[in-house]
Amino acid sequence: MQEKLNKLKDQAIRELSLVKNIKQLDDVAQKYFGRKGGDLNNILKGLKDLDPEARKEIGSLANEIKEELEAAVEAIRQTLNAKEVESKLESDWLDVTLPVDTNLGHLHPISIVQYELEDLFKGLGFKILDGPELESDYYNFEALNIPKHHPARDMQDTFYVDNSKNTDKWVMRAHTSNVQVRAMKEFGPPLRAVVPGRVFRCESTDASHDTTFDQLEGFMIDEDISIANLIAVMKVMLSAIFKRDVKVRLRPGYFPFVEPGFELDMQCLICGGKGCSVCKQVGWLEIMGCGMIHPNVLKAGGIDPEKYSGFAFGLGLTRFVMMRYGIEDIRHLNSGDLRFLKQF
Ligand code: DAH
Numbered sequence: 298m299q300e301k302l303n304k305l306k307d308q309a310i311r312e313l314s315l316v317k318n319i320k321q322l323d324d325v326a327q328k329y330f331g332r333k334g335g336d337l338n339n340i341l342k343g344l345k346d347l348d349p350e351a352r353k354e355i356g357s358l359a360n361e362i363k364e365e366l367e368a369a370v371e372a373i374r375q376t377l378n379a380k381e382v383e384s385k386l387e388s389d390w391l392d393v394t395l396p397v398d399t400n401l402g403h404l405h406p407i408s409i410v411q412y413e414l415e416d417l418f419k420g421l422g423f424k425i426l427d428g429p430e431l432e433s434d435y436y437n438f439e440a441l442n443i444p445k446h447h448p449a450r451d452m453q454d455t456f457y458v459d460n461s462k463n464t465d466k467w468v469m470r471a472h473t474s475n476v477q478v479r480a481m482k483e484f485g486p487p488l489r490a491v492v493p494g495r496v497f498r499c500e501s502t503d504a505s506h507d508t509t510f511d512q513l514e515g516f517m518i519d520e521d522i523s524i525a526n527l528i529a530v531m532k533v534m535l536s537a538i539f540k541r542d543v544k545v546r547l548r549p550g551y552f553p554f555v556e557p558g559f560e561l562d563m564q565c566l567i568c569g570g571k572g573c574s575v576c577k578q579v580g581w582l583e584i585m586g587c588g589m590i591h592p593n594v595l596k597a598g599g600i601d602p603e604k605y606s607g608f609a610f611g612l613g614l615t616r617f618v619m620m621r622y623g624i625e626d627i628r629h630l631n632s633g634d635l636r637f638l639k640q641f
Contacts, residue, residue: 298340298347298355305329305336306362313369319377326370330363337363406641407511407630410538410618411493414513417537421530423515424490428476430469430497431458437468440478440597441554449553454499469497473514474554474611477590480516481598486605487519493614504626511614516590518600518607524557527587527608535563535584538621544570546581555588555609582620585612 309329316322329337341359344352404412415425434445443449453471460467476492484490492514500506517526528545535543543563550560563584565576572578587610592602615630622641624630629637 298351299358302340302355302358302362305340306366309337309366310369313366313373316373316377319374319381322370322373322377329366337366403641405630405638406618406622406624407614409641410621411511411513411614413538414534414614415491415493417534418489418491418515421533422489423517424480424484424488426476426480426490426492428470428473428479428492428494430495431467432470432475434465434468436475436478437470437472440594441474442591442593442597443553447553449551455497456499470494471498472496472611473512474609476514477516477554477594477609478598481518481595481600486600486607488607489517491515502628504628507615507627507631509631510627511618513612513614513617514609515612516607516609518590518595518605520605522589522606522608524589524608527589527610530608531561531585531587531610538617539566541566545584547587550586550588552586552588552611554591554594555586556591558586558588561585561587561610584617585610587611 309325312325312328313322316325327335329335332338337359341356341363344356344359347355419425437455438450439445455471456469458467458469473492473494473496476490476494480488480490480492494512494514495509496512497509498506500508502508515530517530524547528547531545532543535545543566545564546562547559548562550558552558561584562581564570565573565580565582567573567575568580570580572580576582587608590607590609595602595605595607615627618624618630619627
């Protein structure tokens, strides 16, 4: 038995000395110390059949050999690891004297303005929320007080998608207002949030219409919220974005999810209200829809309209970007044309 053990040790040492990489090392270690069928382990397992005297003697020799071999495996492993690092360093090198590529990417103009608005609203205590682009008919229309077959649906013709699980269709959301009722249900009142995001319409494209564009929805719900709060927040937002004091006016506008509803105009910054080609000689530019959230919408969101009120607005982020940078055709924005994008 003793002889057998010494032989095994010599053989293991010979095999370890020939190992060239970690994989081979693991194979040899497995062969001798593997839990199932490792040669040395088998001997240790067989000890129980020996008489006590022999068990003690052979047992201590076998353990000694095991420890010695395990130490050898560890030492070889460290050397092999060090060698691997060294050879990696030799092959993976970097020429730090090469000129730096300064042609880095940058944010898309929509993202630039979106992030600016997000920062501004965060400062006013608003949450920034996200929502699904493929939406149920319910959140896109019904929850917003636009029942099926109501003519108001024609204002926002979108893409319907078959929903095999349900008779109700899915829609590509026609506006970011789809997040209003989702947010009311999730957070409850009081609530302040803005929702930037991509929306879709079934449009014939031209210089000012596209099938895909961006909006920023906003709403504020609490006790005693009034139109005065709406106007104040809109003025703060527009003045911050256009970096000067901005005059606004409200005109009645129809949106089924607000009552009263408004179109908000901003005094033209180019002519100061006198009339020019940008504002089509009117002196004012239509910027967004807004109003006081309809009681039916608050109810759909589980909020008591007797106790709470709120304002909402939906701003055409894409429109905003076009005005800010003087972009004359909406189709540039999603074109991916580098001649356009590199200007920002
Ligand atoms: N969702 C409307 C649209 O896409 C915009 C809008 C109007 C949003 C009035 C509002 C609002 O929150 O109060 O045309």
